[in-house]
Each structure stands twice: as C-alpha cells, then as structure tokens.
Amino acid sequence: MIEEPRVGVFICHCGVNIGGVIDVPGVTEYASKLPGVTHAEHSLYTCSEAGLAAIRKAIAEHSLNRVVVASCTPRTHEQLFRETVKEAELNPYLFEMANIRDQCSWVHTHEPEKATEKAKDLVRMAVAKATLLEPQTEPEVDVKDASLVIGAGVAGMTAALSMANQGFKVCLIEREKEPGGIVRRLYKLYPTLARSSEVVGPLVKAVKSHRNIELMTSTTLKEASGYVGNFNVILTTPNGDKEANVGTIIVACGALNYRPPQGLYQYKVLGKVVTQEELDGILRRDDLGKPERIVMIQCVGARKGEIRPSALEAFPRSDTAELLRKILKARKEEGWPYCSRICCMNAIKNAILVKEKSPKTDVVVLYGDLRVYKEYEDFYKRARDLEVRFVRHIEEIPPEITQTPEGKLDVAAYDALSGLEVKFKTDLVALSTPLRPRRGEVLLARMLKVPIGTDGFLMEAHLKLRPVDTNVDGVFIAGTVSGPKDVSESIISGEAAAARASILMGNKKVRTDAITALVDEDLCIGCGLCEEICPYGAPKIEAGKSKIREILCRGCGSCAAECPRRAISMRHFGDHQILEQVKALLAPAG
Amino acid sequence: MQKAVMVIGGGIAGIQASLDLANRGFRVHLVEKDPSIGGRMAQLDKTFPTMDCSICILAPKMIECAHNRNVQLLTYSEVKEVKGSIGNFKVKVLRKTRYVDESKCNGCGICAQNCPSEAPNEFDESLGMRKAIYMPFPQAVPRVMVIDKDSCIECGLCDKVCPADAIDREQQPEEIELDVGAITVATGFDMFDPSVIPQYGYGRLKNVITAMELERILCASGPTGGHLIRPSDGKIPRNIAFIQCVGSRDRREWINHPYCSSICCKYAVKDAVLIKEHEPNTVVAIFYIDLRAFGRGFQEFVNRAKSEFGIRFVRSSPGEISEDSSTSNLVVWFEDPTTRTVQHNSFDLVVLCPALMPRKGVEELAKILGVELDNYGFFRSADSVRKPLDTNIPGIYACGYCLGPKTGDVPDSITQGSGTAGRIAEILAVREGP
C-alpha cells in the first residue's frame, strides 16, 4: 500500500521558451490546488543549479514523497531530475515529468491562452500519475573486461590498441585475409602524402604483437546475444565457429567506395573512365605513363536526389536490413544524397600525385563546390601552384563523355561561371565517387539492434551529443560505419569509441533502466507471443511461463500490448497509472 | 593512489574529456579561465540538425561536471606554470579573485538585483548589459556570482543585501599546485574582428553584425528575448544577407587565415532556417564562395533550406557594403553569378560570418606547456594523420577547436574530447591495470 502522497510540482520558464507563451505563475497556482499536491513553485531554469537545489530543498522542507517537473522534455532532462530526486534520498522513480515545452509552448506559440490551459491539463495528468508511482530498483550487472572490435581498419585497430593498452582483452575480427581496411589498398594519403602503408603498417604490427589483442582475420560475426557487460558472440572463422564472451562491442566495419553502374559517364564502357580509387591504384602501380590530360569529375553518385525521412518512416527501426535493402536498391542507379566529405581532397591528392609524376600532364577538375575544409585549403593551393585547373561546372547537366576517332575521350561540360559549353579532349577521366554504407554490416546491425539512418549508415545515439555511442548499451561505433570520414577522423573516432567502452569495462559494473516488463505468472499461459514480438529477445518461456530477462528488456511495451491475457505489465507505466492519467485528462479537477 | 589529469578549457570538448576521464576513474582538474564552464556552445541558440536548444542539451553535462565526485572545477582560473613530464606534471594554477566566497554564495542573485553599476555583457557579445556583480548566464556552473572590479563602484550594497554573507572584498588571488599525469588542452576559438576588412563596414555601419551576435539575438534568453530585431531602429529585418568567408580562406598578410573555418556555411544555413521560423516573411540570402555543407546530414539540410524555406544561395563574395544614411539600410555590392555583372541589393541587416581563430593568449599557454603551435596559432598535431590529438610533448593532448578547424561541429568536438580521454587512459591506466 502506497503511503499518503505528498506531491511537489516544479514548473520551469525555460527562459522565454515556456514563460514567453504560457502563464507559468498561473499554472503553478493551479497546480498547488490539485489533490495530493503539497507544494508548487516555478523557476527561470529548473535544470540550473539553483532550480535543482530548490527541488532538493523542497523535498526536505515539505517532506515530499513524489516530484513532478513540468518543463522541456524527458529525452534530455529526465535523467538529470531523477538524479536530483535521488540526491534528496527519494527513489528516482518517484519522479514524473510533464512536457510543457516541446509538446506545448513550442507548438502553440501563437495561442498563449489555450497553451496555458493545455499546460494545466498536462500538469494535472502528471500529478495524477505521480500519486500512483512506486519505487523501482535498477538492475545492476557485471561487465566483462573484454571487448569485441568488428573490423580491423584504421578505426578498429586504433580502438583495439587503445583498449588493449588499458589492459583490456580485445578480440579484433576482420572479414578479409589482411587487416587494414580500405586504407590498406590506397597509395598515398592527404594531406601529408604519406604512403598509406606508413599509417596502416605500424597499426597492423602493433595489433599483431599486442598480448591483449587476439586478431582474427577472414572472420565474421555470425551471432550475437546477451546484453551490455555480457555479450555472447559466435564468430565464423576459417577453422569453424568460435564463441566469445565480451563486455562491450565496437562496430568499425567501415564503408565501401560507390562504383557507378555500367554506362554512367561511360564507366565500364570506355576503358579510360575510372574511379579515383582506380586512379590511385594506377598511380601506385606507376602505370600512369605521360597522358596529355586527365579530367576529374566530382560528386559522381553523391549529392544526388534526396531521401525524405518521411518516405521511410513506414519501416520499423528494428527491421534495418529491409530498410537498407530498399535504400541500396534505390541508390544504386542515381547515387547518394549526402556529401561524402572526403572526395574533394582525394581528387586534389590524386591531381598532385599526377603532376608530380608527370608535370606536363594537364589536370582539369570539374567541380560544383570544392569542399576542402579545414587547413586542407593549403593543399588546394598547392594543387593550383602546380597548375591544376579547377573548373566549376553546372552539376545539373552531367558532363557528356564521347570517344574520338583517335581513341581519346571528349568531355563536354557546361562552365557554371561563363555558362558556356566547354570541351576537353582527354586521355583519362577519373570519377570522384562517395563512400557508401556496406550491406553486410547491416545484417550485423540488426543482430546488435543498432538502428541505421536514412542514409544507410549506422545511427549515433544522439547526432550531436553521443557521436560514438549507439542506442544499445555497450555497443559503440567508430570510423566510417556512421558516415564518411577521412583517416585522421576515423582514428579519432576509434580512440573515442575505445574511451567510451573502457568506462564501462573499467567500472566493472553497470546499472540499466528499471523500466522493464513484469509477468503475472498466475495469468500467463505461456503462449509465447511475447517471445515472438520482442525485438530484444528478453522474454523466454520456461516451464510454461514467460520469464523476462530484465537486463535485455528495453521497456518498449510491445509484449504487454500483445499479451492476450494481460499478464504482462510495464514497471513505471502500469495500466492503472496510465488510466489514472487519462481519467485526470477527461475529468478536470476543481 | 588515484591518477589525476588536467583539462584546460571548459567548453563542450573539455567537458566531454573531463566526464569521460572522471567516469573512467581519474581525478580531473578542469581549469576554465571564465567564471563559468560552458564555452561557445553555451552562447549558441539552437544546434543543427536536431535544432535542440543548445544550452538546454549542454546544461545537463555542465551540471554533471559539477556533481561528479571525480571532477574538481577550477573556474576563473589560469595555468601559470607546468613542470615535469608524462606521468608526473607539476602544475601551478592561479585562481583569480571573484571577490565572492564560492563556498558561501548560492547564486540567488539578490546582489545583482541591487547593484547600481552596469557593464556590457560579454556573454551576449556586449549587445546587452549586466551588473558589476553578476552571473555570466542563468545556467552558469558553478552557480557563483563574480564581481567585475573594473565596473564596480565599491558602493558596498551587495555586502548589505547578500543573505549568505558571501561578498569578500579582501579576497586575494590564490595559487594552487597540482600533480597530474597528463594534460589535455581544449581552449576553443575566438572570432576574427571583421572591422579589419573596412569595406564590409563592421563597427561603422549599425546594421552589420557578426554571426555570434545573431546567435544571441535569436536566443530566447538573449538580449532581445529571442526577438529578431536590428540594431539601428529595433525593427524586424525583412531582408537579411549572410556573407561567408569574412577573414577565412584569406591569404592577405595582414589577415592570414588561409584555412577554411569549417563551420560557417553550416551555421549560416541553420541560422537562415531559424530566421524563417522566427519571421516567415523575412527573405534570407547567403553569399558564399564554395558551399561547404560536408558532414552527416548537412547536404540534406541545405536541400531543405532551398526547397522548403526558400533560402537564396548566391555564389559570390561581395566587394563592399554601403549604407543608405536615411534608412540605415545596407547596399551589398556583388557580382551576380547568373548575369556575371555587378549588382547591388538592399538589405535591412547583414550578418558577417568571420573566421574562427585561436583564443587570445594561447601563445602564452603554449609556452608554459612547451608545445608547438602551427602557422596560424592553433595547437600542432604531432602527426596530422596518425596522431591528430597528440601534441609534440608526450602526455599533453589537445581537442576541440584549439587544434584548428579540424572540428566540423559539436559532435566532432565531442568525439575529440572522448578521443583525448582515450589517449590519456591508454598511458595512465596501463600502469595500474584496469
């Protein structure tokens, strides 16, 4: 039986974000009169040090046993307020949040009165639920001090080394026979023009010789189960399947170079049309010879068309493979909508290498925008000093490539600045193509429950704030799996992912959210529907009854909704609690 | 004993590095020269592409720093001396005088309400005023007032009204010594002063402002309460121009910022969209040289800015701006890339996007640390490809914009912050095992 509720309500102005639209004092006044409310106050920023101090103070002074904050959104702030409540020796789950900014003041800017009324409704509902809240305990699990790194490119190897140097065991698997990823196949790297082997070589040597790293090449992930701190994975190796048990997983399996379909810009039709990747190979093999001219075309298969997120919302986030299959199919022909970030520098790098090998060769770069960000501007200058010619063409009119009688190529483009057609007779055409997501890794993402974005790359937990985390605890991403990056950027993200993973492993224990499914065994008939529906594999039928493995449960509620006997309820989101909210909405108090 | 590290600079990169190190079990001394941590991100209105309110998503991290048992906040402090080497640096930090007792002040702000003396508010790019005793911004961490002696008139009112008896006029600067195993630098950036390019009229023409000033004007808690108005007459600008590469990509010896600042194109598009959301009837044009919308989601965002919000993109770098003295409207002279002739358009407001440059005083800090700077005054990577976060001194690392425009935006800064945490954990953790 719950003790007599003493609810404290704290309403936030969020500067003018809320205060500028909603009559906050009015709402506070209203809240103070609601049944069960002992105390109500408002502050400019409840999330500020002062606002939080006020909550702690009120809990002590008015011996509150429930707390409601009406403010921005739980997405960014629920954790902060729970911590605060906890600091005041109250169970963090005796806290409820009303979203009166994102879902009220921001969307009703032009109707302040109605917005204020809605805010009152939202607060009333939150209070109603709060009175029925029960304390919860967050399950704690041990974290195995070993990590699985998928992909031995520069990002993966960097991450592996960082963790290994910290004393953690690392299992580093690579699909190919040799570690090094796509960088291994490159000739030289911008902007230092160091040979790629100078970068990859030392890393390979280090991972091979490190006592804490087990490098397994020609190996892929077959199966992954378990949860943060305790993942069980099955690896397919040349000598049969191997099992491993790790605490964290870092996905660093890279991306692929987009290959234009046959015929696009005469690719695979006329032999003298190659990709920058292939030109890089030609330069490495020193097969260039002394061509009179090379024309490079930027953004081939990049910044083309656009995937509207709305178009793909139909897909359940969990079915990543299907989503990617659709995306890849759609993109194979017309290319990708995003900017691949590295192609401009790549083209400039190859242009410089060509000029160094064959100074007389005239190099023309057809571009739309040259995105030589950072200090790469100096690299661009270096190319111009070598008399590489940069010509801005009208991207909407793709250059036409035809063969001349004497076996050369004619590239006809429209100069964007003069608006005139320009033709270049050339010996070689190099197409700058973007990095694109790999397909295989997405099956893997599905295994690990990591969602992918509409651009086909794996999704960060938060695009801004958690760039190397995923929304699956214990699984991190590094390198180009989350979008195009150059070598230094991939190395940095490898370090970052390792740092994030090491925190879990270093602390040896981790707490997870208490909001999980709960089975009433008296009602459960063990039909197994929950087992089928659960995207996280939490329920398991044992002895005719459903057992929820809390640590796997993400609290999504699918099982509870599906259960024919209403045997499953959600902690912190019980039917009785939600119905109380609905009642409060329909029956305005006072 | 527990290994300690020092983080210099309390912006988003420094905060991320501190939290990751602290949660990894290291004792972190976070040294910030300003009275509050938060840095540049705290000044921004919204952040692309999620359009989250910048301070709203930053504040929880700032507060986490304050609450984390492993983090010692040394705000309003500066590094004065560094001796020793990797594994054991001896650092002298000067704690400047707030004239307010940190242990007593609870930041209630009654003193500021009563303070009669005002000064320009740095946090608002001096567009608004603050008192001589003040809190840098509402979400400041730590929540402690500070007295700015230059504008204080010594009236003593704050003493009288302070309920916590926290005012301490006798407070002396204090030098503390720290032993740390490693150091990471995250001192961030300053903005180029556009008045160095006279023909754009910044400082001379009232309605020519910088992008950072615009951020404050757009910000709900800014000097105009989030209302988009122009300086000359407080009217809503109906026609706004952004000018890119003001001092960036500039090789003139008296400017010398040849690099691309990497973020201007992106925040300009973001601001343009924000403006349309504030004032749907306002027309926005962006003058650029190359539109550098690289990085995840940016190209798609630019497409939306064009198709959904009708932002006008003009590939041309204007030569000069003149003023119609009767209206204070601005005439921007540029080459129309479609007609290839010189045109002049009138705008109510012009926003300059200045180059980002190293923080004032980094040369001094670099000397103290003994680390190298690059030609432009940013911290030089030991190897720009292989060791991007290392400096030339083992045990000293750098992250965020103080490394130069290696940072494309906030996530890059955060990744680098975590990255340096990784580098440091590598060298320090191994000594005592995991």
Added chain:
Amino acid sequence: MGESGLSSLSSDFMHEVANTPRGRGVLTCIQCGRCTSSCPVARVVEEHNPRKLMEMIILGSRSDVLLGQLPWHCLSCFTCLDRCPQGGDVGETMFAIRNLAVRERNMPRGTLVQAQSLFDTGRVVTPSRMALINRQRYGLGKEPAVDVKDVQKILRKTCFDKLASRGS
C-alpha cells in the same frame, strides 16, 4: 587541343600567363568574384569582369582574352589587389595579359602613341612649344632635359622599339 563553345581552348594558356612577369596571380584565383564587385570599371562597363577574365585564362580561352578589349579596360587602380582574399594580384595579372596582348598586336591607339612618344622623346607626354615659352614667363626656368639617347639604348635592348612600332 579540343574545341569548345568558347573559341578554341589551349590547355597551356594558364601556364603561359602564370609564367609571364606579374602573371602568377592567376594561379591563386578561386573565382570568388570580390575583384569584380570591387571594380570601378565593372560598374560602368558590363563586359568588364576581372573574375571572368581569370576564369577564361583558366579555361584556356587564349584568343578571347588576348585579342579582346577587356584587358585594356582596367584602370590599374589596384582595388582588386587589396581586396582579393587570396592575395591574388588580379590587377597585377592584367599587366601580364596586356604584355602578351601587345605581342599579339593588340594595343589601343592611345597606348601606342604614348609608347612611341616615350621612344622618341623619353616622355609619354611632351610639352607644347607654348608650354615651354610659358615656363620662362612664369619663371619656372628651363625644363630639365631628358637624355633621349640613353633611353633609346635601353629600349632597343628590351626590344621596346619593335613593340612600339607595331600596333592595332
């Protein structure tokens, strides 16, 4: 090499200009257009467009550049020099272009007259007899004489005489 909507493109024209004295600036151009929007002539003469001239050089449109009037519209006021963000010396490159144009027999009458006057008298402008008489009247004394022989020795050595004897 190949043909084009512009008259025939020569891939090495940019090289030629870049390696003519004062012509290096063409390599720094990023086509931002600040020179044109700063140019006092571009405001009154639509066709005059320094940025476009740089672009035509990069494209290799040799004849359009060297046989046209555009290089001769430039005032050499050097506004573009101070404003080019790349320190690109557009105004300087104009001299390289005009030097090359002169060798293509493209030079305005006025310039030719001044050049010939320089060779004949050591001055681009020579005082009329009246002006010389007035000098005495105004008490300005005799005007300092030019050592024409030396001037001509020098100009022969630089082949200026041949350039100045040509003309459009």
Added chain:
Amino acid sequence: MKYAFFLGCLIPAREPNYESSVRKIAPELGIELVEMEGANCCAPFSIQSVDHMSWLALAARNLCIAEQMGLDIMTLCNDCYESLLMGNTILKEDKEIRDKVNEILADVGLEFKGKTEAKTLVDVLHKDIGLGKVKDAIKRPFNGLQVAIQPGCHLTRPKRIHFGEWMGVTALDELVETTGAKSIAYERKESCCGGPLRGINDEVAQHVAKQKLDAIKAASADCIVTVCPFCYLELDMGQLEIKRHMQLKEEEYDLPVLHFAELLRIAMGMELEDWEIRAHRTPITRVLKM
C-alpha cells in the same frame, strides 16, 4: 631637407601651376629641391602594359640618377610615385631581375645599387617635415572650407607597399586640415578618378570620373583637392568633357578643383597669380574668397 626633384612628364606639359606652387612652398617649409638632370619618364602603367623589363630598366635609370645625387626622390605625381616605388621594391627584393636590369643599364654606364627611396609630396610633408611644421607655416587658414580630397589610387594601394586602403582619416586628410579646411567624408573616397584611361578609353574614364563627381556633389563639398596631376586633369578638365559628351546641363558640375600644393600655398599667405588661376578649367575664385 634635400630631395632629388622628379617632375615627370604631365606636370611640365600641362600643369605648370602645380609645379610653381610646389616651388613656392618648398623653401618656406625647409624643403630643398634639386633637379634630376637627364631623368626620363617614370614609365607609367601605360608603358608597363607594353613591356615589363622596359619599365624596370627605365625606372632603374631614374633611381640610379638619384643614387648618384645621393638623395631620396620626391615626386608630385601618384603614377610616377607608384612606378618608382614598385620598381625600387622589385629591384631591391629580386636579385635575378636586378642582375638582368643592371646588365641593360651597363650600356649607359649605370648600376642600380638600391640606395635611394622614392617619396611623394604627401610622404615628405607628413613624415619628413611633419604636421607641426606645416601648421606653423599657416598664415591665412581656410576656416569652414569643406574639402573633398581625391587621394588617388597609388598614394594608398597596393596595401603591401603602402599604408593600405584608406578609410576615415588619412595623411592627406590631416594635411588638408592643417589649412583650417574640413576634409569631408564621401562615398568611395579612396576610389579611382578614371584618369589612367584618359586617352586610351575616354568614355570609360569619364563614366568612372562621373561616379566620383556625383559622390562628391552628394556630400556638398566646396571644392576638390588633389595631389596627382592625373586626378586633377580628370576631375578638372573632366567636368567640362563629361558635360559635353553626356549632354548635361552647364550647372550640373562646377566643382572647383585645386592641387593640394595650391591650397597649402594660399593658406601660407601666398596669393595665386592670374595665370595660375586661369590655368584651372573650373572656377576657383569662390574658394579663394573664403
């Protein structure tokens, strides 16, 4: 102070009134001018457009003459100034070119050693003599005279060899204001007068000059003050030409144009002679009356 006096071509031919005023004020301000015997044309932009080496060789020859006199050069013309200053800079910095030029000069028995500086009247008055000394020499200040100065391009550009693109107060502003006159601000004060195209492309030259005159008119100046004979010609004679070629009303432009040396001379209490007043195409008498 002693200077090698470089007169150039245009002034003796067309603007003796500029020269005469300079010769009047110089001794009063302690400036001693020594003629440069045998000096040739500076090789202005028109000549530089024809051939690079010819320019440098001719500029070098003038510089050598000054070197032999052991004096710095003072010019009265921005074009001469730029030509000698740039030439001097290049020859001093670039050994390869210097050797080439010296090889050419050998035939006329000269060698460039880089021992002289090229200065203009404004440099000399502002830097060497100093505003104080100039002020002291003022006997008849022009109180309240609104002056629009035309500094001319090559007094200020390119920035890397000059003071840079001037905005606001400049050396010339300060010098003008020593005479008690007010140097007013107007749109694009630092811009070109169009003069360089005079005789090469008169139409363009006049359109550029017109922009200048309109801006000055809009700022309601009493008169224009120049330091360059080309600016003077383009803005003085130019007013008549523009009115004629563009069929404008007679009263459209009648802005008096003075050489700065004349303004200073009058302020120093030395009246202009009739021929000097008549030398102006624009009516300057109303300025003299102030």
